[in-house]
Amino acid sequence: MSGQNKLVVGNWKMHGRRQMAGALVRDIAEGIPSGVDAALCVPFPYLEMVSGLVNGTALAVGAQDVSDCDDGAFTGEVSVGMLAEFGCRYVIVGHSERRARHQESSERVAAKAAQALRGGLVPIVCVGEQLEEREQGRTLDVISAQLAPVLALGSEALQALVVAYEPVWAIGTGLSASVAQAAEVHGAMRAALREVAGSSADGIRLLYGGSVKPETAADLFDGENIDGGLIGGASLKADDFLAICQAA
Ligand code: PEP
Numbered sequence: 139m140s141g142q143n144k145l146v147v148g149n150w151k152m153h154g155r156r157q158m159a160g161a162l163v164r165d166i167a168e169g170i171p172s173g174v175d176a177a178l179c180v181p182f183p184y185l186e187m188v189s190g191l192v193n194g195t196a197l198a199v200g201a202q203d204v205s206d207c208d209d210g211a212f213t214g215e216v217s218v219g220m221l222a223e224f225g226c227r228y229v230i231v232g233h234s235e236r237r238a239r240h241q242e243s244s245e246r247v248a249a250k251a252a253q254a255l256r257g258g259l260v261p262i263v264c265v266g267e268q269l270e271e272r273e274q275g276r277t278l279d280v281i282s283a284q285l286a287p288v289l290a291l292g293s294e295a296l297q298a299l300v301v302a303y304e305p306v307w308a309i310g311t312g313l314s315a316s317v318a319q320a321a322e323v324h325g326a327m328r329a330a331l332r333e334v335a336g337s338s339a340d341g342i343r344l345l346y347g348g349s350v351k352p353e354t355a356a357d358l359f360d361g362e363n364i365d366g367g368l369i370g371g372a373s374l375k376a377d378d379f380l381a382i383c384q385a386a
Contacts, residue, residue, distance in 0.1 A: 176383050178373065205217050205250070231254065262302050272305065352382055355386070
């Protein structure tokens with residue numbers, strides 16, 4: 139895909155304290171290079187502070203989850219309306235840590251993506267296989283099953299969302315997928331998206347995530363159909379995150 143900036147999104151997960159978060163956001167916001175779209179998905183309690191800090195900069199803000207329901211009796215959940223109030227542009231849905239710890243099904247993940255879109259946010263839908271599934275040669279089947287309910291949202295929805303391929307065995311392990319491994323999955327995802335959205339699918343951004351580091355980012359971002367990255371650990375260090383943005 140060409141003609142569109144790469145998108146680099148940091149996922150802080152459940153890291154940070156107020157002071158550290160403020161300093162990190164300031165450092166990152168100051169250094170975002172031109173020609174790349176960048177965002178930080180931060181813990182809910184920091185959304186208000188971070189939204190204020192990035193105001194007027196090239197950095198966007200996102201959350202790490204959203205409820206698939208409208209406001210109501212859903213203890214512990216956060217609605218898309220609340221996220222919008224705090225200036226969120228993006229929201230991660232279906233991260234493997236949530237799929238595993240909160241038993242989120244692919245149908246629930248698609249419902250969250252649809253709800254995010256209804257609220258005007260850009261969902262970043264995560265998919266990815268376990269190591270065992272890769273070793274059994276089932277990677278593309280797993281990705282296809284995870285994507286199926288998302289594809290069912292239809293062409294218009296697909297064109298407004300982002301998909302992140304994050305092999306579970308690469309997340310937080312220091313073991314990134316090779317460019318060839320990532321490009322194979324991204325190619326299959328692009329083909330599946332084209333079946334629903336036709337040539338418009340070429341504008342849907344497909345991110346790679348899983349132990350992306352400044353040293354590996356440039357090669358990954360050169361890979362076919364790799365339109366940016368979802369960055370965990372390296373988004374907690376301004377120099378590393380900015381170097382990855384630079385590589386994009
Ligand atoms: C992630 O949590 O989305 C992620 C990619 O983490 P890391 O970069 O630390 O592997």
